[in-house]
Amino acid sequence: MGRPRKDSAEQPVSERLERAMLRRMFDEPVAAITVRALIADAHCNRSTFYYHFNGVDEIADAAVERAIPYELPLAIASMMVAYTDASPSPQRFDELLHDHATVVPEQVDTLCLLLNGPNSALAERKVRDALSEVYPSIVAALPGDDGRDELALRVIFTYASSAILGLMAYRGSIGLGVPVERMIGAVAPEVPQALIACIRRAMRG
Template structure:
């Protein structure tokens, strides 16, 4: 008996359903999307939908996690790493492929007028869990101070996603890799981690001294360019 044909160009039903979710969310408000819309867009039957998901909220959660799992993440610097170099490498990797841009485009839809409070809350929760995992923390192990920093970081990411459609074609990679931005981003990241922050701030101080303080932004950037 011949084996069933497997066409590598045909995506699995679950992935097609998730893709349909993003296509429809770009076209209309989430509250106006139905299961019928999704199965028609994905070209699967309703049984296939309910085999994978209990309803649209579960589909949305799965689609969000899929996008987050496929974006590059910066490693937590240790005493031997240069946090500013890590930031520059991370920024470069984020926009290095059309696939990464598409992941960001999808996540940005969750902050658009087509989204709902529930979708934003799901994105916020998944961002928190992703950062906690990167930092080797859990909701129960994290300190109150780090929880505040975590909320600040997640709020910043949500704000960036909200502005992404209007800035993606105007903001350059060089602007994002600006030393002041790098210090803010990596300083927050290191402070949330279990690493000793003294090394980061000492390295930053020595670099500022080497290049002349506040006027060193351009020189410092050149020194850390990819």
């Protein structure tokens, strides 16, 4: 018997399966999702599913990783670097937000829903893993490299990451009714400026 085709004429089967998994993960814990349900949603057969994935846990990991807007941590890093050079006014903060924090809205919405759903622990772990991967790049982009307090920088980064994840989960809990920019604006520019002040202190060691 020949192998199942990896791609359909329209969308790759693996992507259809991952999208089906994400939709179910908004409301169902991974342990409750079955292969039968996924292949019905993605309009494929069981052999095709197992050609791409070893099981439900593997597709859950893949689906969440695909959902993470990797522009988000890079945008945060870019804004942090921009802030270390000046203390911008609220108007300047709006400009920085526009220039540095552009992400795909659909991906942000998906992540907000995941962080507020029954699989929030998995989603948060995956996001933290992604942030950890870009952390060295963030630190390397900060001006100066002598006498840094590495522990303080890591604490600040972890604190900021936790705050962002909390805001995203809250946004998911209220049905995505509040734009991301509005939520950031509620704590800006004072909170970002306070974090940058902490970063500057840590940079001096």
